[in-house]
Amino acid sequence: MARLAQTEGLTDVQEAILDAVHSFVENEIIPVANELEHADEYPQAIVDGLKELGVFGLMIPEEYGGLGESLLTYALVVEEIARGWMPVSGVINTHFIVSYMLVQHGTQEQKDKYLPRMATGEVRGAFSMSEPGVGSDVSGITSKAVRDGDGWSLTGQKMWLTNGGSSTLVAVLVRADEDAPADASVYKKMSTFLIEKESGFGEVRPGLTIPGKIEKMGYKGVDTTELIMDGLKLSNDDLLGGETGKGFYQMMDGVEVGRVNVAARAAGLGLRAFELAIDYAQQRHAFGKAISEHQAVAFRLADMATKVEVAHTMMVNAARKKDSGERNDMESGMAKYIASEFCKEIVEDSFRIHGGYGYSKEYEIERLYREAPMLLIGEGTADIQRMIIARRLLEDYKIRT
Numbered sequence: 001m002a003r004l005a006q007t008e009g010l011t012d013v014q015e016a017i018l019d020a021v022h023s024f025v026e027n028e029i030i031p032v033a034n035e036l037e038h039a040d041e042y043p044q045a046i047v048d049g050l051k052e053l054g055v056f057g058l059m060i061p062e063e064y065g066g067l068g069e070s071l072l073t074y075a076l077v078v079e080e081i082a083r084g085w086m087p088v089s090g091v092i093n094t095h096f097i098v099s100y101m102l103v104q105h106g107t108q109e110q111k112d113k114y115l116p117r118m119a120t121g122e123v124r125g126a127f128s129m130s131e132p133g134v135g136s137d138v139s140g141i142t143s144k145a146v147r148d149g150d151g152w153s154l155t156g157q158k159m160w161l162t163n164g165g166s167s168t169l170v171a172v173l174v175r176a177d178e179d180a181p182a183d184a185s186v187y188k189k190m191s192t193f194l195i196e197k198e199s200g201f202g203e204v205r206p207g208l209t210i211p212g213k214i215e216k217m218g219y220k221g222v223d224t225t226e227l228i229m230d231g232l233k234l235s236n237d238d239l240l241g242g243e244t245g246k247g248f249y250q251m252m253d254g255v256e257v258g259r260v261n262v263a264a265r266a267a268g269l270g271l272r273a274f275e276l277a278i279d280y281a282q283q284r285h286a287f288g289k290a291i292s293e294h295q296a297v298a299f300r301l302a303d304m305a306t307k308v309e310v311a312h313t314m315m316v317n318a319a320r321k322k323d324s325g326e327r328n329d330m331e332s333g334m335a336k337y338i339a340s341e342f343c344k345e346i347v348e349d350s351f352r353i354h355g356g357y358g359y360s361k362e363y364e365i366e367r368l369y370r371e372a373p374m375l376l377i378g379e380g381t382a383d384i385q386r387m388i389i390a391r392r393l394l395e396d397y398k399i400r401t
Contacts, residue, residue: 004305005271005312007076014073020053021080029084037085037367040213040220042166046088050081050121055092057119060099064115071257072319075264079315082268086371087222089268091124093261094162097254098125098171101192105241105250110194114169124199126167128158128227129251136384138173138248139186143229145176145193152176152239154193154207154232164225165210170195172227173251176244184245192240192247195232201225207232218370256329257322258379259336263315266339266375270311270346273368274304277350284355297353304346311339330392337385340375347372 010018028049036043050056058074060066074096082089099118102111117123134140143156154174161170177189197204204210209228216224236242240250278301281292291297318335321328347368351358358365376382 004274004308005079005267007072007312007316010076014069014076017058017067017069017073018076018080021055021077024049024053025080025084029081029088033085034361034364034367037087037220038361042223043085043088043091043221046085047091047121050088050092054119055081056095056121056124057099059096059103060115060119061103064111065119066115070319070323071260072316072323075260075315075319078261078264079268079271079312082265083272084268085221086265086269086368086375087219089261089265090162090219090222091166093258093265094127094167095121095125096261097258098127098169100257101127101171101240101250101254102194104253105192105246107237107242109237110240114194118169123169124163124167125169125171126161126163127171127173127251127254128161128164129173129255130159131157132159132226134159136380138190138251141173141175141190143172143174145174145191145234147178148233151233151235152193154229154234156229158227158229160214161210161225161227162222164227165201165213165223166199168197168199170197170227171240171251171254172229173247176247179244187248188245190247190251191244192250193234194238194240195234205232217373218367219374255379256332259332259385260315260318260322260328262375262379263311263318263332263335263339265378266336266343266372267308267311267315269368269372269375270304270308270339270343273343273347273350273365273372274301274308276363276365276368277301277304277353280357281353291353300349300353304349307342307346311335311342314338330389333380333385333388333392336379337382337389340378341382343375344372 054067057066058069062068078089102114129138131141145152145154172193173190175189176191180189201210201212207230211226214224281297282290284291314335318328318331321331350365351369354365357363
């Protein structure tokens with residue numbers, strides 16, 4: 001039995017869920033991942049299988065038809081899925097963030113309307129904060145919501161929507177500052193709106209256009225898009241939580257758990273890269289023996305395994321911290337930062353061990369090599385994570401005079 005990335009203290013229910021997901025990954029994802037990835041084909045059969053497993057409702061409360069599981073369970077499921085094919089975990093992540101925001105911040109009417117359908121996967125979620133030229137600087141967004149009779153009119157362009165085309169419910173952060181005091185913080189002038197739409201591309205509802213997929217180096221299969229609003233009409237019922245000025249904090253709450261997700265994805269991808277490397281190193285012979293018996297390769301494998309274990313452990317710690325009800329922005333930032341950096345290093349070491357074959361599309365490591373960089377950027381770059389970590393450290397270790 002593999003010794004890496006094991007989690008102590010799981011319940012029988014958690015173990016059963018993870019066993020089911022592991023079997024699904026081994027039988028339904030890994031055998032087809034390379035073919036689908038090279039074709040940049042949406043993994044519909046895989047998504048349908050995950051629906052049947054109940055993954056889309058994993059953390060949605062049982063009263064709305066979900067499984068009511070913990071963030072830890074969810075993170076371990078994501079780690080396993082990412083081990084099979086990382087972009088599939090992206091399909092789950094945006095859906096999870098939107099459902100989490102609804103559970104934590106939605107009105108009762110919004111919860112009743114969306115959560116039962118999200119638990120079954122009938123409604124699939126996406127979310128967007130970023131815009132062209134904005135990146136991680138959320139304070140710079142220009143998309144705007146203005147009052148229009150009894151409702152709202154939204155105008156602007158959003159960027160980097162994972163599942164932008166395949167989703168049917170999008171949470172969008174915009175400026176909505178008509179009710180805010182003139183001297184209010186820019187972050188208190190933002191609101192989150194829930195936009196129901198048809199799946200697909202082009203004009204998916206009046207005033208809302210999803211252009212075609214953005215072509216990417218990796219992270220294929222899943223659709224990444226822009227979202228263009230041009231006089232999009234929404235009602236007050238579409239305002240998350242029913243209040244303006246709360247959007248930034250609602251989104252940050254969602255992104256905080258999203259960072260645990262990215263850490264889990266990085267841990268899973270790193271584990272797969274290690275597995276490929278240690279298998280190949282025992283099969284490939286050079287200078288009369290398996291290359292795993294050469295000290296240089298053996299030391300590289302040892303480094304990789306240590307990084308896999310660190311990434312997994314920090315991810316689990318961040319998830320458990322959030323499940324306990326404690327603030328975990330520093331822990332999730334640390335986990336996301338170190339797991340994504342280590343993932344990149346593990347994948348590169350695996351690539352080196354494969355030698356020239358690693359450059360061939362016939363070998364799985366070539367795909368992993370293109371997928372790992374996305375995790376350095378998703379849910380905030382390494383520098384953003386370090387900024388969050390440093391601020392918390394200075395709060396906690398402030399000099400007392």
